[in-house]
Each structure stands twice: as C-alpha cells, then as structure tokens.
Amino acid sequence: MATKESSIAAVAPPITWEEEEAALPTESLSQWQLAWRRLRRHRLAILGVFVLVFFIMVSALASVNIGSIRFGLAPYEFDAIDLNVSFSGPTPEHLFGTDQLGRDTLTRLLHAGRISLSVAGIATILSVIIGVIIGAVAGYVGGRAETILMRFTDIMLTLPVLPLLLIASKSLREMVALQQLFGQLLSVIVIIAVITIFGWMTVARLVYSSVLSLREREFMEATRALGASGKRLIFNHLVPNSLAPIIVATTLEFGAIVVYEATLSFLGFGIMPPTPSWGNMLTDVQRFVLRSPWMAFYPGMCIFLTVLAINFLGDGLRDALDPRLKI
Amino acid sequence: MTKFIIRRLMLAIPTLIGITLLSFALQRAAPGDPVRVMTFAAPDISPEEITQLRHQLGLDQPLPMQYLVWLGRMARLDMGRSYITHRPVSEMIGERMVNSLTLTATALLIALAIGITAGVYSALKRGTWFDNLVRVFAVLGNVVPHFWLGLVFILVFSVKFRLFPSGGITTLGKAGFDLFDRLWHLIPPVVILATGGIANYSRYMRTETLEVIRQDYIRTAYAKGLVQRTVLFRHALRNALIPLVTVLGGSLAGLFGGALIIENVFSWPGMGRMAYDAVLQRDYPVLMGLLVIGSTLIIIGYLLADIAYAIVDPRIKHE
Numbered sequence: 001m002a003t004k005e006s007s008i009a010a011v012a013p014p015i016t017w018e019e020e021e022a023a024l025p026t027e028s029l030s031q032w033q034l035a036w037r038r039l040r041r042h043r044l045a046i047l048g049v050f051v052l053v054f055f056i057m058v059s060a061l062a063s064v065n066i067g068s069i070r071f072g073l074a075p076y077e078f079d080a081i082d083l084n085v086s087f088s089g090p091t092p093e094h095l096f097g098t099d100q101l102g103r104d105t106l107t108r109l110l111h112a113g114r115i116s117l118s119v120a121g122i123a124t125i126l127s128v129i130i131g132v133i134i135g136a137v138a139g140y141v142g143g144r145a146e147t148i149l150m151r152f153t154d155i156m157l158t159l160p161v162l163p164l165l166l167i168a169s170k171s172l173r174e175m176v177a178l179q180q181l182f183g184q185l186l187s188v189i190v191i192i193a194v195i196t197i198f199g200w201m202t203v204a205r206l207v208y209s210s211v212l213s214l215r216e217r218e219f220m221e222a223t224r225a226l227g228a229s230g231k232r233l234i235f236n237h238l239v240p241n242s243l244a245p246i247i248v249a250t251t252l253e254f255g256a257i258v259v260y261e262a263t264l265s266f267l268g269f270g271i272m273p274p275t276p277s278w279g280n281m282l283t284d285v286q287r288f289v290l291r292s293p294w295m296a297f298y299p300g301m302c303i304f305l306t307v308l309a310i311n312f313l314g315d316g317l318r319d320a321l322d323p324r325l326k327i
Numbered sequence: 328m329t330k331f332i333i334r335r336l337m338l339a340i341p342t343l344i345g346i347t348l349l350s351f352a353l354q355r356a357a358p359g360d361p362v363r364v365m366t367f368a369a370p371d372i373s374p375e376e377i378t379q380l381r382h383q384l385g386l387d388q389p390l391p392m393q394y395l396v397w398l399g400r401m402a403r404l405d406m407g408r409s410y411i412t413h414r415p416v417s418e419m420i421g422e423r424m425v426n427s428l429t430l431t432a433t434a435l436l437i438a439l440a441i442g443i444t445a446g447v448y449s450a451l452k453r454g455t456w457f458d459n460l461v462r463v464f465a466v467l468g469n470v471v472p473h474f475w476l477g478l479v480f481i482l483v484f485s486v487k488f489r490l491f492p493s494g495g496i497t498t499l500g501k502a503g504f505d506l507f508d509r510l511w512h513l514i515p516p517v518v519i520l521a522t523g524g525i526a527n528y529s530r531y532m533r534t535e536t537l538e539v540i541r542q543d544y545i546r547t548a549y550a551k552g553l554v555q556r557t558v559l560f561r562h563a564l565r566n567a568l569i570p571l572v573t574v575l576g577g578s579l580a581g582l583f584g585g586a587l588i589i590e591n592v593f594s595w596p597g598m599g600r601m602a603y604d605a606v607l608q609r610d611y612p613v614l615m616g617l618l619v620i621g622s623t624l625i626i627i628g629y630l631l632a633d634i635a636y637a638i639v640d641p642r643i644k645h646e
Contacts, residue, residue, distance in 0.1 A: 155345070172357075174357040
C-alpha cells in the first residue's frame with residue numbers, strides 16, 4: 001500500500017494544456033473564442049480550411065451565369081465534345097488533357113467538384129439534422145420512444161449498406177414518376193436521398209449519449225424548474241451543449257460522404273453522365289487505361305485532397321473544441 | 328449470457344424480414360421485368376411463352392403473395408434458383424463465399440498483424456520517425472478512396488510494370504488449380520484491402536497503448552521489478568487489445584460478405600461482385616439470398632464481438 005502511494009506522489013502528473021492555459025493571465029474569453037484561438041494554432045487544420053475553400057471557390061466559379069453576367073474559370077463547356085483531340089495529354093489548349101470524347105478534363109473537374117461537393121454538403125446537413133433530432137428525442141424523452149428509436153438506429157447500423165444502396169439508387173432512378181418529376185436532376189436527388197437514409201446513425205448515437213449524460217445535470221433541472229417546455233429544453237439547452245461532438249462528427253461525416261458519393265458514382269449507381277462527378281469520371285478509366293493513364297489521376301487527387309483537408313480540419317476542431325472527445 | 332444471446336438472435340428475425348421486405352418492395356417498384364432480361368437472347372419468343380414463363384416463376388401473382396411465397400421457401404432454407412444461370416442460389420453463394428473468404432481473410436490477417444505491431448510500436452516510440460510514419464500512413468490510408476487506390480495500383484503495377492495481373496482470380500484459359508497463379512492474383516486486391524485495415528488498426532492500437540501505459544498498474548508492474556517485455560506483453564498489450572475486439576465485430580461481418588468495391592475493381596468473383604451483378608441483371612432470387620446471408624453474417628459478427636468482449640473483459644456483463 002505504502003509503495004503505491006509514494007509512487008503516485010513521486011511522479012507528478014503531466015501538465016495538460018488546460019492547466020497551462022489556466023495558469024496564464026487571460027482576458028475573459030467565451031468558449032467559442034477560446035476554441036477559435038486553439039484552432040488557429042492548429043496548422044494542419046488551417047491548411048485544410050484553405051484547401052477546402054479553394055476547391056469550393058473554383059468549382060463554384062466554374063461557370064457563372066447570372067443575367068447578363070457571364071464568366072467562368074472553366075475554359076470549355078462541360079459537355080463540349082471534340083473527337084479530334086480525344087485522349088489528349090496536357091497541352092496549352094487542354095491543361096489537364098482530355099477524355100475519350102475529347103472533353104476538357106479541367107472543365108469537367110471544376111463542374112464535377114460543384115456536383116460532388118454540393119451533393120456531399122446537402123447529404124451531410126440532412127443526415128446531421130435527422131441524427132440530431134432522433135438522438136436528442138431518444139435521449140431526452142426516454143421510455144418507449146427511446147427504446148424504439150435506438151433499436152431502430154442499431155438495426156440500421158447492422159445493415160449490409162452497400163448492396164442496399166445499390167438497390168435503392170437503381171430502383172429509385174428508374175421510377176417513371178420520379179423521372180418526370182425531377183428530369184435530369186434525378187440521379188443527384190436520388191444519391192442525396194439514399195446517402196442520407198443510410199448516413200444519420202453515427203450522429204444519432206453521438207447526440208443520444210451526449211444528451212443522456214447532460215439530462216441529469218443541475219442546469220437542466222433549473223431550466224425545467226423555470227417551466228421550460230420539452231422542445232425548448234431539447235433544442236435550446238441539450239443540443240447546444242452537445243454541439244462540440246456534433247460539429248466534429250459533421251466534418252468527418254462530410255469527408256466520408258464525399259468518398260461514398262465518389263464510390264457509388266464510380267460503380268455507376270450515383271451521379272449519371274453526362275453530369276460529371278469526381279466519381280463517375282473514373283468509371284471508364286479501366287477501359288481506357290492503356291490509352292490514357294492520366295485520366296485516373298486528377299479526379300482521384302481531387303477526392304483525396306478534399307477528404308484529407310476535411311480530416312485535418314476535423315482533427316483540429318476536435319482538439320480545439322474538446323480535446324477529451326474520442327471520435 | 329445465454330439469455331442475452333437468445334434475445335439478440337430473436338431480434339435478428341424482424342431485422343431480416345424488414346430488410347428483405349424493403350429491398351423486395353424497392354426492386355419491384357422499379358419498372359422492368361426479369362423475364363425481359365431472361366429472354367434477351369431469344370427475341371423471337373412468343374407472348375404466350377412469356378406469359379407461361381411469368382406464371383412458372385410466380386411473377387404473375389400479386390406482389391405481397393410473391394413475397395410471402397419467397398419467405399415461406401426461405402424459412403425452409405430454399406433460396407430458389409437464379410433467373411440468369413438457373414442454378415440454385417445457395418450453391419452459387421457457396422462458391423462465391425469461398426472466393427470472398429480467401430480474399431478478405433487474408434487481408435484481415437495481414438492487416439491485424441501489421442496494424443497491431445505498428446500501432447503498439449509507434450506508441451512505445453512516441454515522437455520518433457517511426458511513430459510519425461505510422462501516423463501519416465494511418466491518416467492517408469483512411470482518407471484515400473480505396474477504389475481509386477485500386478485503380479492506381481492496376482495502372483502502376485499491372486499496366487506499367489506488368490508485375491501483377493489486372494484482375495480475376497486465375498489466368499484465363501488456365502486449366503486446373505495452380506497455387507502460384509492464385510496467389511499472384513490474390514496479392515493486388517489483398518494489398519488494397521489491407522491498407523485500410525492497417526491504417527485503422529494501427530491508429531487504434533496506438534491510442535489504446537498510449538492510454539494503457541499511463542495506468543497505475545503498469546507503473547506497479549515496473550516497480551515490482553518486472554522486465555519490460557513481461558510488462559508489455561503480460562500487462563499492457565492484453566489490456567490494450569480489449570477495445571479492438573469491438574472493432575473486429577465489423578471486420579468479421581465483412582469477412583464473409585466480401586468487399587463489393589474492391590471485388591469490382593479487380594474483377595474478383597466473390598459475393599460483393601455477385602451482388603453488384605445481381606442488381607444490374609435484376610436477378611431477384613440471387614439478390615434476396617445474398618441480402619439474407621449478408622445480414623445474418625453481420626448480425627452474427629456483432630454478436631460474436633459482444634460475447635468476446637465479455638469474455639476478455641470480465642467487468643462487462645450483458646444483461
């Protein structure tokens with residue numbers, strides 16, 4: 001017994017950044033200001049932000065067409081076919097080369113980025129909203145609703161997701177009524193829908209466990225005593241207090257969805273040509289691998305760099321918001 | 328514990344019914360007709376023959392009835408026959424499962440061996456070049472889209488340097504079983520599959536080891552005068568491995584289910600590839616069979632992980 005105590009006393013616990021920061025004289029800063037300050041010091045996260053902003057800007061500006069204002073970074077139309085220059089390597093006219101139909105790769109990359117990033121963005125926001133609602137309600141209400149919702153979440157987590165995604169996206173895309181309703185946009189809407197349906201569970205579980213631990217805290221009791229409604233308790237108190245893990249999970253989710261969309265489009269079950277996406281630009285690569293190996297390079301690099309940047313940002317956010325988080 | 332297992336298995340039944348019902352409804356809601364696919368090679372088939380074929384397959388019955396008929400057969404473990412090959416679905420799945428298992432089991436074993444070693448070692452050598460290398464690899468291996476990595480692998484090693492075949496399980500036209508040829512075809516998909524696993528396991532083991540070696544009982548073990556090796560293997564590693572068991576639950580499920588994406592990139596005739604083809608060809612019996620088998624394996628995988636978790640860590644009790 002004595003040896004154990006003395007050994008604990010002998011080794012001083014390492015100084016964590018929390019203590020370090022507490023020891024420094026600081027002006028009073030809000031939780032968010034402190035987080036921002038920590039994030040700024042995270043060099044990789046800032047690099048990630050720059051890369052992301054770059055990708056978003058260039059693909060948003062691929063071609064702008066508002067009223068009389070017409071300009072764009074993309075040198076060609078995204079579906080402009082020129083069979084005279086098919087499979088061209090990098091040339092002054094086509095900086096990144098062309099594909100089998102002579103379409104300019106740079107142009108298609110910019111337009112594809114637009115589709116891929118907005119699909120991932122929308123699907124992320126939708127699945128986070130669903131996840132937050134289900135997790136928060138299950139955690140707060142408890143009882144029967146909790147059992148049903150979390151059982152459902154568990155079941156969704158053990159599905160063979162990929163085959164189901166293929167079935168769902170193929171069937172939905174072929175429904176005549178939906179085709180008439182959405183026309184060209186159908187494959188984009190279907191992919192957003194199926195990714196959302198199979199993508200909200202992680203956030204739901206996260207919010208659920210966070211709400212469970214917050215539910216019994218004193219400030220909740222105080223709020224309840226003041227007569228706040230259940231809706232107010234959930235969305236004004238519980239959700240904001242579990243915001244840190246939600247934000248981190250959202251960034252990581254976005255990265256995962258970018259890869260998901262690319263994979264599905266690559267397999268021919270996502271965004272359908274002629275609309276370009278980073279994934280479907282890789283679909284034909286295997287057929288033309290001998291003629292133009294560089295066709296595989298650029299779209300893959302775009303996906304890779306985007307997801308890498310998001311992960312850096314996610315790591316930075318986790319450290320900045322709450323270093324104890326384990327996601 | 329027995330009660331826990333039974334309850335979990337009971338829960339599997341509504342899950343399976345839900346999955347199959349949902350995918351059945353989705354498949355049938357789409358226009359198109361498997362009879363069209365089946366008779367694609369025979370354009371001069373008469374409308375009477377088509378009607379008869381539909382009747383034979385039971386496709387002329389109302390949809391709920393069709394589902395119940397399928398469910399009834401499934402309960403007697405009869406998965407029906409493929410619309411395309413006309414062979415029993417169970418037989419086809421059996422063949423494909425062996426191929427998938429060869430691929431996924433090899434990749435899993437390699438990933439575990441390298442991942443655990445690298446993770447533990449990098450935690451012990453924290454801050455060295457090796458640690459940094461492992462961490463960079465863990466990030467990159469997790470982030471890179473695996474299908475693209477496969478494409479690049481084919482581009483570099485199969486097309487450019489001609490070191491490996493670009494796909495398939497054997498060289499075409501080769502008769503008999505040739506172990507060397509098999510292994511040679513196995514390497515590319517295994518490398519890609521293992522990359523993700525190594526990245527995951529090494530990151531996991533690194534975090535866990537760092538956590539464990541800070542614990543009091545490790546300090547006690549050193550204080551007792553044990554040599555480092557004993558402390559590491561007897562005390563640290565055993566505890567650091569516990570959380571990995573839960574992660575393995577998911578890997579176990581993927582073991583039999585195959586790897587849909589990688590199998591497609593490398594034209595590997597496994598269950599994932601089979602599911603992909605079945606979706607495209609509207610081979611409903613095959614697809615439904617695959618979904619049942621796949622979901623069952625996932626459920627069993629997670630169940631085994633939970634049981635194993637309770638065995639390696641006696642503090643955990645399943646109610």
